[in-house]
Amino acid sequence: MISLRHLNKSFGSLQILHDVSLHVGKGEVVVVIGPSGSGKSTMLRCINQLETMDSGEIYLDGQPLAAAHKNAARKIGTEIGMVFQSFNLFPHLTVFQNIALGPRHVRKLNQQQVKDIVETLLAKVGLLDKKDRYPEQLSGGQQQRIAIARALAMQPKIMLFDEPTSALDPELVGEVLAVMKDLAKEGMTMIVVTHEMNFAREVADRIVVMADGRIIEEGQPNDIFTAPQNPRTREFLKAVIQE
Ligand SMILES: Nc1ncnc2c1ncn2[C@@H]1O[C@H](COP(=O)(O)OP(=O)(O)O)[C@@H](O)[C@H]1O
């Protein structure tokens, strides 16, 4: 479904991504772990074309998506959905209106189609009763579930999550992970950066470990958690699992 080939990326003289290659199959859930500053967000931002690459290629569904030094080789518009640590909902729009923006203005659907899609997604994330509320009237967990619904409203082929629960109070983390787990079960292709190791163990088809801008190890969750090969993976897991 998505293929990153030999990505390199520097900020100024500092190289942030070193020859990163990653292939994610349709319906696969890949969880990316690794210490802070290892380039996880930068990799996701390159996929979503929020950053340009210095060299390398990204293919989506076999088609080149982006190439080094080029602006959007192709409009990704509706193909990639992304959910960030901060929810970034529009504060002056209701929940319904926040989710309706993409279907209405980008997908150009009619009013009834928009309504159907938004209500279906709100039901999916368990928040249909909140459709006329404003973001500030919702908890962080609810806002993040709305942000997921908003991304899904574009019917993306792949969903990227960058530490979606890191800004939440601990008691709100579970409800967001539950929505992501449902999505994985339905066969969505997902790349998830998270420190939630139980989620990684339970939901990931594959774990990718990054350190210093490189993929240092990847494998089945069970192998990575019980028999990590790279000493840096061992060190990282020891630190996060002790927390
Ligand atoms: N826009 C930027 N300009 C300069 N340096 C950046 C920028 N974004 C990220 N970096 C640096 O790139 C490195 C990797 O960052 P990031 O991809 O955010 O790592 P992670 O998500 O794994 O914590 C860090 O050293 C960070 O300081």
Ligand SMILES: [Mg+2]
């Ligand atoms: Mg990050």
